[in-house]
Amino acid sequence: MRVILSNIVAIYRKELQGYFASPLAYAIAGVFWFLSGFFFVVALQDTLQTAAAADQIAQPFDAAYALMQSFLGLMGVLSLFILPILSMGLYAEERKRGTLELLATSPVTNWVVSLGKLLGVLTFFITMVLPLLIYESITLSAANPPVNPSLLWVGYGGLILMAAAVLSLGMFLSSLTDSSILAAILTFALVLLLWSIQAIATAIGGPVGEAIGHLSLLKHYGDLVRGVVNTSSLVLFVSYIILGLFLTAQSIEALRFQRS
């Protein structure tokens, strides 16, 4: 058990180190921070305008809550574009450089490697998200009456869970090819599918459509952002994460058998 943990930590640290030494990672973080700052200003102005309009007709309006919702909604969409770029190299790069041969001939299981990698890339994503949390909490600290901080935590928890699900599936797709670009495109296609699945479900209708609708990432993310914690949402995200890890471990195992 201790050996497994130590191996996970070794892979995790190697991954993190890789991100902090990679210009691509800095570029992604830079673009993410720029866009998120821009969206925050847009969301803030929008909320202020709505609040002013609501004031004029003397309607109650929870500006803080509205701001949080619209901003996290935008962040959810932005993340869906950024996450495939983060996950694309996880295995594709290892395959291209031949370092997969090192990992596959070391006394570590595929599970350990994929879990370490997922935790590494997730930590990088959390690092990217942290500044948003800071400037949002600064703005919300001015709210009167004060905002319940657990709302904020649940919203960001949802964002990170959704990211973990996408990254896990993206990692699987990355293990299928030795081209990072192809992995990114495949992941992006999958993300688009999971995004639009609700529309597809409504089109199908009936119990089947309803069942498919539950697979939607954005629907469950939306729930969490509204502050609604459903066990079903948590189960769905965790299922996606485990599915991604499982498929990754299997695909690396299969790679050894089919290599010619």
Next chain:
Amino acid sequence: MIEVEQLSKVYGSTPAIQDVTFAVEPGEILGFLGPNGAGKTTTMRILTGYLPATSGRARVAGYDVHEDSMAVRQRIGYLPETPPLYPEMTVEGFLYFVARIKGVSAGDRSRQVQSAMERCSLVEKRKTLIRKLSKGFRQRVGIAQAIVHDPPAIILDEPTVGLDPRQIIEVRNLIKNLAGTHTVILSTHILPEVSMTCNRVAIINRGRVVATNSPENLMAQLNAGSGYELEVDGDVATVQQLVQPIPGVRLVEPLRTEEVMEQASAPHRCRVRVASETDSDPGRDIAAVVVGAGLGLYEMRRTRASLEDVFLQLTMTEEKAPEASSDAEAGSEATVEPVIEDTAVASVATTSESAASEPATSEGEG
């Protein structure tokens, strides 16, 4: 230490290796010699547990590579054809990482990493990013990652490929130093490398092991043996008459046509090859007879059987055998080609290499 029994691997319907059987004793260096595509890498990948074999067994330090894969992986160091390196890591950081995933305990880690860096002369580059290292240094980092956990068995796939002559010598010395404490299998298609570094050679051709023996024994086995090349006045028949009766002389034959081309410049001379019996050295008598008969002796050169001859002989006869048994199809001619080409390339590589390595040694000493 390493036992391989009847190992076969089939990709789809093409067999990569067939019935490969050999054993390596502890502390021994086994050279795995064969033309490109002979199945060296496949065999090594099976030994490291990277590829599953189609049939047969392989054991490292008593553990089956398939059933006890984790135990084997801990006891084996492996340098694949392209060194598996993370360019964004420093040499030291990378070796720490490998030591960790190979299961070196936290207490031993820094000592092991230090000793691997010392053995591979990497100490001065410890803080350098691997991305910035030259090819020679990368190869050394590759070897360092294979020995960092001090494994009893080390497998090196073409460790000297792409290095300059001086680096090749360094790597060979490094490998020689591993002998005794480690069991090493190294693959190569460079023949002198084997005779320089290995205790034993396994020659593999088209997925089959054609010979396993010490380099010396293999050369002794070769009945073409050693002999002399002469350039004398007079014709071949005269020389044959004179030299053939000398005890210890097995055969006198004219040199091949392309070598006789120079004859045009000296019309009265001829060049012959004298093959001697094993364990005899008739050089003195040959010289005496030729000079005594009044034939001008312009050149007399000793030729020794090299591993190259053994290799050529083994891989060529292997080639001819199936051809003879199957009723000589039209395509068989074409299938012979690649092997001949490969060995030709190998011999070219060796000559250019040995020529180039000489100044490097003197430079190293001076």
